[in-house]
Amino acid sequence: MKFINLERFIKNKILREWSEALLFALIVAFIFRTWLYAPYRVPTGSMIHTIEIGDHLFVNKHAYGFYIPFSEEKLGANPVHRGDIVVFPYPEDPSIDFIKRVIGIGGDHIRLIGEEVYINGEPERAPYLFFDSNLLGMPYDREFTVPKGKLWVMGDNRRNSKDSRYWGFVEEKNVTGQGLFIYWSHNSNSNLLQGYRLERIGKLLE
DSSP, X not given: OOSSOOTTTXXXXXXXXXXXXXXXXXXXXXXXXXXIEEEEEOOSOTTTTTSOTTEEEEEETTTTOEEOTTSSOEESOOOOOTTOEEEEXXXXXXXXXXXXXXXXXXXXXXXXXXXXXXXTTEEOOOTTOBOOTTSOOOOEEEEEEOOTTEEEEEOSBTTSOOSHHHHOOEEGGXXXXXXXXXXXEBOTTSOTTSOBOGGGTTOBOO
16 A cells, blocks of 8 residues: 555656655655754854854754644653753744753853853853954843743853843743754855865764
């Protein structure tokens, strides 16, 4: 029994078999893209040097639970962890996807002093932090506790990232996936014959 049968609509056997194969491939690609692993291209530098401008990466769409098809409900929802690189709808325009690092989860106490970040009283010390010497840092003096069910996210490129410092918390339930690895990278300022960063292919996002 065939999963797809176009015999009623296409009489030519060869054309019908090619059409069935193409349709099947499109259905599989749709399922893969929507509920399993989705490709993303990063056009901005807010996550430099973890993610460079022009990196193409795969996002795990079921890292935090499987979405029930054609709904916003999840099965087997998994918690987001501090340090995860997550994709979510931009709070000021949900039609745009953003990717940032989770700095604080529900219950965490966050304090911002200048460019220093303290998480539950401990200073953030991580190899992913990048402070562009060509840009001025924004002085902050804030402290707060992340509410349950919400996340505080920031870009690794701290002086060039529009993140929770500007628009507040992200709803944990709105996170749509976790960044996995880079599968392709091309410098957008180069032409098609140059600018390929092959050394970045296969790099895990961590």
